[in-house]
Amino acid sequence: MPDTTFADRAEQFLSDLMREQYQVGAGLKSTLELAPIYERNADLFADATVRERIAAMKRDESSKEARHLADFAVSSFIENAVKELSEQITNAELVAIVEWDEKQIPYQNVRSVLVREANMRRRHDLADKQIKVMVKQNPMRVQRIKAQHDLARNLGFGSYRAMIEQLRGWNLPELSKQLKPLFEETEDVYEENLERSLAAVRVPRKEAETSDVAFVLRAPQFDSIFPVSQLVPSFVKTMKGLGLEFASTPGLKLDTEDLPLKSPRAFCAPVRVPKEVYLVIKPIGGQDDYRALYHESGHAEHFSHIDETLPFALRYLGDEAISETFAFLFESLSFTPRWLVDVLRIPVREAENYRRFALFNKLWLLRRYVAKLQYELHLHDNGPARVDTDYRDILTDALHVKIPPERYLDDVDDAFYVAGYLRAWVFEVQLRRYLLERFGEGWYESIEAGKFLQSLWSVGLRDSVDEIARTRIGAEKLNATPLIEELIDL
Numbered sequence: 001m002p003d004t005t006f007a008d009r010a011e012q013f014l015s016d017l018m019r020e021q022y023q024v025g026a027g028l029k030s031t032l033e034l035a036p037i038y039e040r041n042a043d044l045f046a047d048a049t050v051r052e053r054i055a056a057m058k059r060d061e062s063s064k065e066a067r068h069l070a071d072f073a074v075s076s077f078i079e080n081a082v083k084e085l086s087e088q089i090t091n092a093e094l095v096a097i098v099e100w101d102e103k104q105i106p107y108q109n110v111r112s113v114l115v116r117e118a119n120m121r122r123r124h125d126l127a128d129k130q131i132k133v134m135v136k137q138n139p140m141r142v143q144r145i146k147a148q149h150d151l152a153r154n155l156g157f158g159s160y161r162a163m164i165e166q167l168r169g170w171n172l173p174e175l176s177k178q179l180k181p182l183f184e185e186t187e188d189v190y191e192e193n194l195e196r197s198l199a200a201v202r203v204p205r206k207e208a209e210t211s212d213v214a215f216v217l218r219a220p221q222f223d224s225i226f227p228v229s230q231l232v233p234s235f236v237k238t239m240k241g242l243g244l245e246f247a248s249t250p251g252l253k254l255d256t257e258d259l260p261l262k263s264p265r266a267f268c269a270p271v272r273v274p275k276e277v278y279l280v281i282k283p284i285g286g287q288d289d290y291r292a293l294y295h296e297s298g299h300a301e302h303f304s305h306i307d308e309t310l311p312f313a314l315r316y317l318g319d320e321a322i323s324e325t326f327a328f329l330f331e332s333l334s335f336t337p338r339w340l341v342d343v344l345r346i347p348v349r350e351a352e353n354y355r356r357f358a359l360f361n362k363l364w365l366l367r368r369y370v371a372k373l374q375y376e377l378h379l380h381d382n383g384p385a386r387v388d389t390d391y392r393d394i395l396t397d398a399l400h401v402k403i404p405p406e407r408y409l410d411d412v413d414d415a416f417y418v419a420g421y422l423r424a425w426v427f428e429v430q431l432r433r434y435l436l437e438r439f440g441e442g443w444y445e446s447i448e449a450g451k452f453l454q455s456l457w458s459v460g461l462r463d464s465v466d467e468i469a470r471t472r473i474g475a476e477k478l479n480a481t482p483l484i485e486e487l488i489d490l
């Protein structure tokens with residue numbers, strides 16, 4: 001298939017997938033029908049097509065377009081090859097039921113019941129029941145991961161990890177090494193905050209499990225700071241402060257319609273980049289709702305400001321960390337005391353309390369993801385046999401609570417997505433520091449800062465976050481020190 005035909009077809013395919021997901025998530029359609037989209041594009045996933053894309057990448061190693069197209073072709077090829085297994089796992093869990101209090105809870109809803117269960121014994125009981133359902137799909141997960149490893153080698157890559165690194169331009173052991181100091185440097189502050197948080201909900205240290213931390217992090221006491229009535233107005237006001245008026249971004253469509261089938265969680269659907277990007281919300285208020293809206297708005301602003309004349313491969317495909325960086329940047333406003341005081345009008349003391357809580361939440365996530373990267377490198381280099389205890393040990397070391405080894409495959413995203421998040425977490429704090437230094441503490445009220453962000457957004461996914469760090473904010477490279485400094489300022 002000629003390059004331009006492949007790019008045009010791939011763009012149409014992604015756009016169709018995204019439109020389907022948007023319509024179901026927005027409550028406009030009741031069932032997700034992805035199979036017909038895959039079927040009518042079967043030639044995009046043919047063996048010959050994917051090998052052609054890999055060969056094109058190897059012919060011109062300096063071409064980002066060729067690399068991004070190969071990445072898309074390989075990922076879609078592998079996803080298509082394991083889609084029956086993926087569907088079987090998802091469908092088994094969609095229909096699974098957990099018996100609880102003589103009630104039948106859909107497996108999918110157990111998490112939301114867990115984070116609201118105040119009694120530790122009952123919480124642990126329910127978490128055990130949840131694992132009993134999840135573990136039934138582990139044989140299929142083993143099969144799926146082995147298939148991914150075999151496919152990578154059949155395509156001529158040394159290993160699954162080597163494949164991802166080559167397609168993304170990443171060095172994963174290097175990233176893991178760079179983040180390792182995070183454990184030691186945040187150890188005391190993590191331990192102190194964990195201890196205090198668990199004591200506050202009467203969980204003895206020796207019995208603490210991940211469900212207890214999930215309960216602590218649910219923190220309903222903060223929800224009143226984030227009223228539903230202020231969600232959309234605060235957002236419109238904040239964007240206006242950056243000179244980002246909805247009227248001047250015709251591609252960005254804010255969907256606040258209240259439909260019964262609509263997803264309760266905010267999401268961004270870039271159906272056509274930059275001309276049709278949906279930011280979908282069903283306002284319910286509370287800290288999670290604010291965080292989700294601001295996070296997703298970073299994705300939406302990024303996608304809707306990309307230069308439409310860029311080729312598809314640089315407009316739609318590339319380093320996931322880029323879009324996640326802008327998502328984390330806007331999400332960070334929700335725990336910035338100055339923003340909380342100015343925009344939501346809450347007392348300084350309360351804003352400071354919330355900042356500490358949000359940073360503990362972030363620290364938990366960071367320690368978890370750095371450990372997950374370590375474990376996933378081990379999993380993909382050694383295969384899924386007998387690594388469940390390694391999963392438990394690596395995560396227990398990082399998090400200091402009981403980790404169920406049964407989660408060793410369920411807690412893994414495809415293609416080292418964990419690295420995309422980690423790179424974004426690192427770079428976001430570097431970028432935020434730059435904005436603070438250049439535009440001041442109120443950077444989010446500066447039209448000039450907005451213009452600077454738009455100039456970063458316009459080049460789409462052309463430059464990786466390492467390149468943006470070097471060329472746009474005067475940093476030498478990705479550097480985890482600012483992130484660690486933020487985390488220990490708890």
Ligand SMILES: [Zn+2]
Nearest residue numbers: 295299324327
């Ligand atoms: Zn995101």
